[in-house]
Amino acid sequence: MCSRIEQCADEILDVIPLIMRSIRAKLRSQHSCGLSVPQLRALSFAERNRDAALADLSGHLGLMPPAASNLVNGLVISGLIKRTPNSSDRRRIRMSLTSTGRKELKHARQIAQKCLLEKLAALTPAECEQVSTVMQKLRVLF
Amino acid sequence: MCSRIEQCADEILDVIPLIMRSIRAKLRSQHSCGLSVPQLRALSFAERNRDAALADLSGHLGLMPPAASNLVNGLVISGLIKRTPNSSDRRRIRMSLTSTGRKELKHARQIAQKCLLEKLAALTPAECEQVSTVMQKLRVLF
């Protein structure tokens, strides 16, 4: 019997969707920014990984290729991402942010951050540090 | 300048979707269990709150009433929830789990928990405790 770890699992199952919802709602409520969480993450990835291929994004986001393709397609249509064939292997694509994309990404990040900061402001610096530590550990696990 | 708290926000924005995806994928991959995360949460809520009204669920999940209504409707169609009008105020509904619903809930919970346990197994008891503490704090904030 290992109740601590099971309790921990239950708590994660309870709390994670709550936080997701909060972030999503905030992104949507700011009408100047129409980005969803996956879109925000895709832009973030494209910014950090110059001329990334679709498979890279797909792997990073944990999506099946068609889902990633749709996601990118939406961003291309919105003018936030440029998608060009890779000249050395024309099966691959290369994604890069447009200048609008960069602006929108920055804006969306600020909104998401603001939402989180409002909540986290209630924490003491030590608690905040603890949250940070835990997030880093969880990132490694997932 | 408050970089610790901002870093913390960034980490949350990065890690929370990862965990969500992991749970979702696990629930979907087990073909014996067709529940989504919101469905699992709705069943959980209905189990804990006998004869709950739609507005209660809606509030708990942070959904608009139509979204909650659809969610419940799907569960009723799947035979997991019973939805009856409240006799004292016929505008309200009363939701309760069917016996199938109880079984499915238990099963889905086990699957989700198993997914998390596999990951959390890499943590020491102290780390696990720390994760637990942080989740409890975040639950209060969100």
Place this chain on the structure above:
DNA sequence: TATTGTTATACTCTATAACTATA
């Protein structure tokens, strides 16, 4: 033939707006 990505199809999740039934 194997790989990269897209299209086709089908769900669920979620919102807003308009509606129905009851109080």
Place this chain on the structure above:
DNA sequence: TATAGTTATAGAGTATAACAATA
């Protein structure tokens, strides 16, 4: 008139399966 819930509509997120283009 106000409240509880549903229906209508729409768009995003996600999957699997089938396909096209390139290597």
